[in-house]
Structure formats: structure tokens, C-alpha cells
Amino acid sequence: MTNSTASKSKKTEKLQCPICGSKKIQHDIRPLKLTYRNHSIVVNQPALWCDSCGEGVIEGADHKATREEFRTFRSKIDGSLSR
Numbered sequence: 001m002t003n004s005t006a007s008k009s010k011k012t013e014k015l016q017c018p019i020c021g022s023k024k025i026q027h028d029i030r031p032l033k034l035t036y037r038n039h040s041i042v043v044n045q046p047a048l049w050c051d052s053c054g055e056g057v058i059e060g061a062d063h064k065a066t067r068e069e070f071r072t073f074r075s076k077i078d079g080s081l082s083r
């Protein structure tokens with residue numbers, strides 16, 4: 001059966017999870033574990049979090065929010081592991 005409802009690429013006005021397609025997605029700040037060289041840190045990550053699959057979509061501005069923290073964390077590890 002051919003379904004001819006060619007859904008034109010609408011602009012994503014309604015937020016939708018790119019992983020599972022759920023619309024139960026919201027911008028929120030949640031703890032996220034980041035790992036670097038077997039060390040991990042938990043940061044408060046702003047992102048579009050999906051309530052269905054639990055995945056977070058981190059966009060530019062959200063990424064910036066934790067970038068410095070993660071960078072500091074990495075350099076601390078790099079510093080302590082410097083060979």
C-alpha cells in the first residue's frame with residue numbers, strides 16, 4: 001500500500017524527540033553524567049529531555065552551559081595524568 005501523504009518537511013514547531021518520536025519532550029535541567037578518561041562528572045545539563053526514552057537533546061546554548069564545567073574537569077584530569 002502506498003501512502004501518498006508526503007509529509008513535507010515542516011518546521012519543527014512542535015517539539016519531538018529525535019530518538020523515539022515522542023512529543024513528551026521539554027526543556028529542563030537534569031543531571032547528566034559525563035565521562036572522560038574513565039572519570040565521570042555529573043553536571044546540571046539543560047536540554048530538551050524526553051520523558052519517554054529519557055534521552056536529552058543538547059543544543060548549542062545548552063551545550064555552552066556545561067562546557068566550561070566539563071572543560072575544567074577535563075583539564076584537571078589531564079593535569080593529574082600528565083606524563
Ligand SMILES: [Zn+2]
Pocket residue numbers: 017018019020021022050051052053054055
Ligand atoms: Zn524519546
